[in-house]
Amino acid sequence: MPRAPSGASTLQSAPPSGTAGSITPQEAISSAAIASAEPSDRDMRAKRPPALSFLLRLDTARRVARVLSLLALDFVGVALAIFTALSLKAAVLGTVSVSSTLSETKHLVAIAYLITALLFWRSRMYAARGQRPGLTRIVASLFQVTLLLFLLSVVQGKQFSSYYIFYGSFAFAVLYVGLLRDLYERATGGLLRAAGYRRRAVVVGTGEHVVDVAHALQDGGSPASPIEIVGFLSPHGLPANGLRALGNLERLDAVLDTERVDEVIIADPSFPQAQAVDLVDRCHRRGVRVKIAPSTMEILIHHAEFVPGESVPLFELAPPVFEGIDFALKRAFDVVGATVLLALLSPLLLLAVLAVRLSSRGPVLFRSTRPGIGQQPFECLKLRTMHTDAEQRQADLESLNEASGALFKIRDDPRLTPVGRFLRRFSLDELPQLVNVLRGEMSLVGPRPLPVRDHELLEEWHRKRYLVLPGMTGLWQVSGRSELDFDDLVRLDFIYLEHWSLALDLAILAKTLPAVISRRGAY
Numbered sequence: 349m350p351r352a353p354s355g356a357s358t359l360q361s362a363p364p365s366g367t368a369g370s371i372t373p374q375e376a377i378s379s380a381a382i383a384s385a386e387p388s389d390r391d392m393r394a395k396r397p398p399a400l401s402f403l404l405r406l407d408t409a410r411r412v413a414r415v416l417s418l419l420a421l422d423f424v425g426v427a428l429a430i431f432t433a434l435s436l437k438a439a440v441l442g443t444v445s446v447s448s449t450l451s452e453t454k455h456l457v458a459i460a461y462l463i464t465a466l467l468f469w470r471s472r473m474y475a476a477r478g479q480r481p482g483l484t485r486i487v488a489s490l491f492q493v494t495l496l497l498f499l500l501s502v503v504q505g506k507q508f509s510s511y512y513i514f515y516g517s518f519a520f521a522v523l524y525v526g527l528l529r530d531l532y533e534r535a536t537g538g539l540l541r542a543a544g545y546r547r548r549a550v551v552v553g554t555g556e557h558v559v560d561v562a563h564a565l566q567d568g569g570s571p572a573s574p575i576e577i578v579g580f581l582s583p584h585g586l587p588a589n590g591l592r593a594l595g596n597l598e599r600l601d602a603v604l605d606t607e608r609v610d611e612v613i614i615a616d617p618s619f620p621q622a623q624a625v626d627l628v629d630r631c632h633r634r635g636v637r638v639k640i641a642p643s644t645m646e647i648l649i650h651h652a653e654f655v656p657g658e659s660v661p662l663f664e665l666a667p668p669v670f671e672g673i674d675f676a677l678k679r680a681f682d683v684v685g686a687t688v689l690l691a692l693l694s695p696l697l698l699l700a701v702l703a704v705r706l707s708s709r710g711p712v713l714f715r716s717t718r719p720g721i722g723q724q725p726f727e728c729l730k731l732r733t734m735h736t737d738a739e740q741r742q743a744d745l746e747s748l749n750e751a752s753g754a755l756f757k758i759r760d761d762p763r764l765t766p767v768g769r770f771l772r773r774f775s776l777d778e779l780p781q782l783v784n785v786l787r788g789e790m791s792l793v794g795p796r797p798l799p800v801r802d803h804e805l806l807e808e809w810h811r812k813r814y815l816v817l818p819g820m821t822g823l824w825q826v827s828g829r830s831e832l833d834f835d836d837l838v839r840l841d842f843i844y845l846e847h848w849s850l851a852l853d854l855a856i857l858a859k860t861l862p863a864v865i866s867r868r869g870a871y
Contacts, residue, residue: 417532421532425524429520430517433516433517434452434513473489486525488849546576549575550607550611551580579592579603600631612637615641682792685857703767704732710735714732718803723811730780738763742756745758784820791819792821793853822856823844
């Protein structure tokens with residue numbers, strides 16, 4: 349299965365390019381747009397007059413300060429990761445010596461940091477705030493660093509009694525580098541917010557999808573880099589509910605100039621290609637970034653494989669199942685991860701079991717029958733959070749449902765027990781599903797299993813999510829949880845299926861705990 353980098357739900361757009369010695373229709377459109385531009389429409393990418401060079405130096409100084417700050421934080425994170433891994437090993441062996449541990453850390457940190465900085469630079473980890481990838485890319489890059497260091501050690505003929513130094517340092521590097529960068533984003537974001545900074549964006553397109561994307565970005569965007577939706581532009585000038593209408597695409601240049609726009613977001617699956625190419629060029633000429641909120645078809649096309657021998661070029665969308673080495677890697681990761689988590693969380697699980705037992709009558713475990721891989725039913729284990737007559741009262745509460753699509757959610761569900769409400773707030777009722785993972789019925793990360801009631805309301809295009817094992821957590825849980833529209837949640841499942849990697853699983857697991865603690869969208 350081809351892999352594509354995973355990231356946020358928006359994808360950075362870039363001007364299309366053709367093959368050597370030929371000009372594509374898109375390039376012809378872009379060239380025509382540039383040729384027809386008014387003389388006063390200066391391209392932001394053009395060389396500035398000497399009079400502006402001093403002002404540009406201020407921006408350059410800020411960029412240098414940003415890069416140096418992030419480089420310093422990454423060095424601290426890598427050095428601390430190696431030192432912690434070595435200290436933990438020394439403590440286990442009973443040979444604790446701070447001086448020798450520091451000496452060994454100094455010996456290893458130089459090459460580890462050099463490779464980390466180079467791979468982070470390649471992954472745009474030192475780019476501007478709105479362009480820097482998040483934790484997923486951090487995990488993926490650090491995994492590559494670990495792999496390169498291992499291969500380098502093998503080539504040099506080094507011998508190890510165990511490979512702990514590699515996976516131990518990797519685990520602590522994810523923790524320290526991710527934490528330091530998160531603190532950096534929050535601190536600098538707080539300063540920018542105090543100064544009134546917000547990324548001003550214009551949404552382009554028509555239909556309900558535009559409204560959904562706009563509200564999701566504005567209400568659930570990154571706290572460190574908030575987005576202000578200025579309004580929307582439509583190819584047909586049609587209004588969208590709740591958004592400020594800025595006119596049709598012919599007013600794009602005027603809107604970019606008068607509204608101080610930082611980025612344009614195309615949020616229309618049927619947006620005309622020719623207009624998209626022209627829009628991208630006009631935005632880039634003014635230094636405005638362009639992003640795309642992908643439709644279901646755009647998500648699927650990343651998995652397409654060319655089929656040769658046809659009179660018309662065809663691409664096959666193969667089912668994104670995990671098989672072969674992918675399945676073996678994911679299953680091994682699930683077994684090891686579930687075992688470790690059960691051992692670490694067993695005291696917390698025991699306290700939760702006692703709280704359920706002492707607070708209300710009924711069994712401690714609730715066995716919820718849910719469709720799993722291939723839509724085959726299995727018993728999903730949960731701590732009981734509701735009174736024993738909850739299923740019988742389901743039909744009476746349908747009119748109070750606050751969720752869209754096939755989901756059933758009530759913020760103040762009267763069937764919840766006081767203890768159950770607390771367990772649900774922090775997802776503690778899901779801990780018994782670690783047993784489901786060990787049984788092979790679930791995975792640590794994957795599309796969430798839906799109750800039978802919700803499954804029966806699914807549309808056919810939703811059912812692609814059942815090609816793999818359901819997961820304890822997934823992109824739903826780290827991307828807004830109960831606040832998102834159901835179709836958007838299914839699209840997140842598609843993104844996960846098409847872009848799966850162990851690094852993505854690790855990133856989702858690392859993001860799950862902050863999402864649970866913040867309780868954003870959980871009820």
